[in-house]
Amino acid sequence: MVPIERLGSGIPGLDEMLEGGFPIPSAILLGGEPGTGKTTLAVQSLFYGARQKEIGLYITAVSEPWWVIQKFLSQYDFYSQKLIEAGVVQFLDISEIENEEEILVKLMNNVKRIQPKRIIIDSINPIRSRLGDGEEYRELMYDLLSSLKGYGCVTMLICETSYSDLSKLSEAYLSDGIIILSYREIESSRKKYLEVLKMRGTDHTTGMRSVNISKKGLLVYPELR
Template identity: 35%
Template sequence: MYIGEILKTLDRVSTGVPGLDELIGGGLIPGRVYLISGPPGSGKTTIGVQFLVAGARNNEKGLYISLVDDPKVIIQDMMKYDLNILPYAKSGKIVFYDIGYHLLRIEQKLTWRELFVKIKDVVSAERPKRVVIDSFTSIEQLVADPENKRREIGNFIRSLEELDVTTLVISEMLSSDNYTDEYYLASGVIVLHHFMRNYTMIRALQILKMRGTPHDSNIKRVRFSKEGIRVYNEAPF
């Protein structure tokens, strides 16, 4: 068992983001949970969809679990890129699951454990190889026991690893010096930034943490293209 886990670190799962895999030893370690964080409009959802599309192209089923937004809106927004997202969704290679629809309509708040059981049940039923969960931050006010978040996230991450899925969890960046529990518990943290410089929007990416693989932690330039986000191995300024 342990030998198998060690050998996994030799494999890599492509992020689907040009330029990013090269900064993290060739890609993500399979079967682990990673955090994508950043301010609104920085490209978090785009990276999540690119990750699932990369899997679909490799005949790996993907699952996008939305905790707040309507998946139809996400698909419509992603159609601006040349990612072929609609055919993948129609064929079932990428499944969009709307947990948020139910969360916003129930009268009684769920505990963190109850929420994570619902998510795990969806993952177990769909049996994907890649999962995107969007987003923990959006439901902070919808749970009955916010004080139990760290413990339950830890248990949830272990359960996902046991299902052998590679997962991206999307989280809003509340402030640059206030890290939420998922920052500490995830195997890796990729942070997106945007800055105003001379009246121009500058976009950037930083690999804050990446367990099990050497990585470049310097801030890198990011640009949006027809294929989605692209990372350049150069400083943004």
């Protein structure tokens, strides 16, 4: 048996569910409806790695000015402007690119140049809307995920989706792991949850866990509360 190398997620409570962390290499689909904490989880993990001198790459596919994204992220304690200025956390905007090949070339050229250990694509939805939900999009995801495998990194693919639409997504089949974030309205407050639906090579915990998001970031409780 070849032991699987893992990368600590940096999310309190999550590694315990994953036999120590994200397998390397892997592509993890981070799904959930808007506001469930996908960006928070992914960026918190990126900065956690960056504090250990690992290069992190945040790819934005939404046409939102970079300073707006930064302004929101800078509210969290894990955010560090210094790590960005030092180039340990880098940003790439692909919101303007229209076709499959150009997206793939731009992404892979930057991955080759930057050699990131953690990559976030936030989110894949605008890429799918641009390319259409057909052959071109599926080909891009397939080529991208297979090319990334050679770089020994963990890629977090953020996807705005409801739990019920998950089975319709080609990414759900292509990815090595699926983590779903969700919320429910309970006694007029919104409770947040996390569930690991799949993680290749991992005897992961099943079932929903409660999640809390604060200024410190996201944490996963060892139970449902």
